[in-house]
Structures are given as C-alpha cells and as structure tokens.
Amino acid sequence: MNYTASITRNRTAFDDPQNDFLVINNLVKSFTNPEGRETVILDDISLTIGEKEYISVIGHSGCGKSTLLKIIAGLDRPTSGRVTLEGKEIRKPGAERMMVFQNYALLPWLTVKDNIRLAVDQVFKSASRADKISSINQHLAMVNLTEAADKYPDEISGGMKQRVGIARALITRPKMLLMDEPFGALDALTKRKLQAQVLKIWESHRQAVMMITHDVDEAIYMSDRIILLTNGPQAKIGQIIKVPFAHPRDRHAIQASKEYAEIRNQALDFLERYQ
C-alpha cells in the first residue's frame, strides 16, 4: 500500500478540495454567565466538510466540541458567523442531520423496534406500514439487533443501546450524521467491535459524518480528517490532520504502517501541548 501522510496546520474554510457540503464560516460562540459576563467559547472556527467525508473532532474537555456539534445540529445558534448545509443556513434541527448521543437517549418505555419506528414515523410520514416494517427490520439486521427487537432498553447492554441509537439515526437516511462520543461509554472490546461495524456501514452508505471523540486511535481508524481544537475558552482549530488511508480500512494493516505512528504522534503531541 502506498500511504502518503500529509499533515497541515491552521487550514481554513474552502481549503478542502472535496466540495462545500457543510461550510462553517467564521463561527464564534459565546455564553453569558448569570452576572452578565460574556465568555467566548469557540473563536473564529472555519471549516468545510465534504458530503462523503468522515471528520473527527478532538480537543480537551470543555473546549467546545459538543457546542460545535449542537450548532450544526441546529440545537443552538452561533453568536456570529454562519453554518450552511448545501448552501442553506442551518437555523434549526432537520431530518437531514441526525445525532447519535453518548448516553443513547432511548425512550425506556418503548421496545428497541419501537424506538427506531418513532424516527421512521417522524421522517417518513406517508410511507406505507409494510415499507416501514421492512426498513426497520433491515436496519435492525444491519446492526445485529434482530434478536433484541422486542426488548426494552433496560433489558439490553450499553453496546446494544448504542447500536439502537445508530440504527435510529441511519434509518432516516440523513445527509449528515453527528455523533457525540458515540463509543465513549463502552468497554474496550465492545467499542472496537462497534467502531468496525459503524465504519463498515459508513463505507457502504457514505454520508458526511462529524464525530466527537477523545480517542486518537478511534479518530485515525475511522476518519478522513481529524480536527484538533485548542483549549477553551476561545478555542480555535489548532491543527487539521489528513488521514491518508483508503477505505475500506483494515485496522491491523493501517496500525502497522509508519504513517499511522506519525499521525498518532502528531495528534498526541498537539494534545500534550494544550494540556
């Protein structure tokens, strides 16, 4: 395999040659505390994401990663700057952007199947009952949950709950998947299995992904670019690392390469510098 690592610093919007599917332009986000003092959390973030690109965002706790994701989801608004998806400004949540949360966010009184059905009913209001059932079954199978379809969330493991969250997000065919530490609450083995499963699904149905993670190996294994944020307040994009490995990826093959160690060290050095 011919890997060529290219590592760039301080790239800004429009630098990416892919396309301008999601464009974050000079985004600033501040919060005002109860005494009326304003703190700038995210400071002048500019970034362009391609429509089939998998992006990871890494940064120390509290730097503003979830805030950035929430703004893209339309759950919060920037203080200044703009975020556009296919040229349209994001002002509120929409079915073309789906979130996967770290703590699953399933409805405990609904079965696995019905948690997924809820998303289908909200997005595909006019689809026939037969089509909905067939799509739900297909997505349950995709994340290996067919056997658990009629169980309730408190009857299944954390890894299974996260697979329900992923199936629920994927079934609506969003153009962009927003994942906030999706594997953060899982044990090491379940985490590896689910990372591989999600990557395999993404490799066969590519869409734009922004995933927040604290795990450098996860970011390298899964993503096309890694966005490193400096510490808050006033966090900025400190560095962007392009991951040069082609998809589909084999974790062991890429980990054995010289480029993997190089990228890993770059990311860890950055995080150490901003401790």
Ligand SMILES: Nc1ncnc2c1ncn2[C@@H]1O[C@H](COP(=O)(O)OP(=O)(O)OP(=O)(O)O)[C@@H](O)[C@H]1O
């Ligand atoms: N609604 C809010 N009002 C006031 N301050 C907020 C609000 N939401 C977030 N913050 C502050 O903004 C900063 C960034 O928070 P955010 O949750 O985005 O960080 P994060 O990088 O995702 O952290 P972590 O890695 O720990 O999840 C924190 O200091 C947080 O206290």
